[in-house]
Amino acid sequence: MGKAVVDRERCYAWLGDVCRACYTNCPLPEKAIYFEVYTQVVVDEEKCVGCGVCEYVCVTEPDAAIKILTPKQFEEWKRNKK
Numbered sequence: 001m002g003k004a005v006v007d008r009e010r011c012y013a014w015l016g017d018v019c020r021a022c023y024t025n026c027p028l029p030e031k032a033i034y035f036e037v038y039t040q041v042v043v044d045e046e047k048c049v050g051c052g053v054c055e056y057v058c059v060t061e062p063d064a065a066i067k068i069l070t071p072k073q074f075e076e077w078k079r080n081k082k
């Protein structure tokens with residue numbers, strides 16, 4: 001299963017607006033996804049099941065600011081983050 005990753009440079013909540021569509025629709029709110037400060041969403045990589053609902057409901061255009069990465073993509077993303 002993949003993991004959800006938030007692009008903080010495109011996510012409305014991280015840009016200062018109120019948005020919680022991914023949080024509200026996640027089957028595991030407060031577990032797989034939670035708020036760091038205000039509505040700034042953070043994914044718990046241990047608890048996220050990669051279901052894809054958050055990516056589907058994300059309101060950013062032209063595509064979602066939260067995306068499901070494959071395990072391989074996710075490892076690469078973590079390496080690049082460091």
Ligand code: SF4
Pocket residue numbers: 003004025026027028032033043047048049050051052053054055068
């Ligand atoms: S992929 Fe599913 S479980 Fe993971 S944060 Fe998104 S909605 Fe929640």
Ligand code: SF4
Pocket residue numbers: 006010011012013014019020021022023041057058059060064065066
């Ligand atoms: S739905 Fe998209 S824009 Fe809204 S908080 Fe989640 S990731 Fe950010």
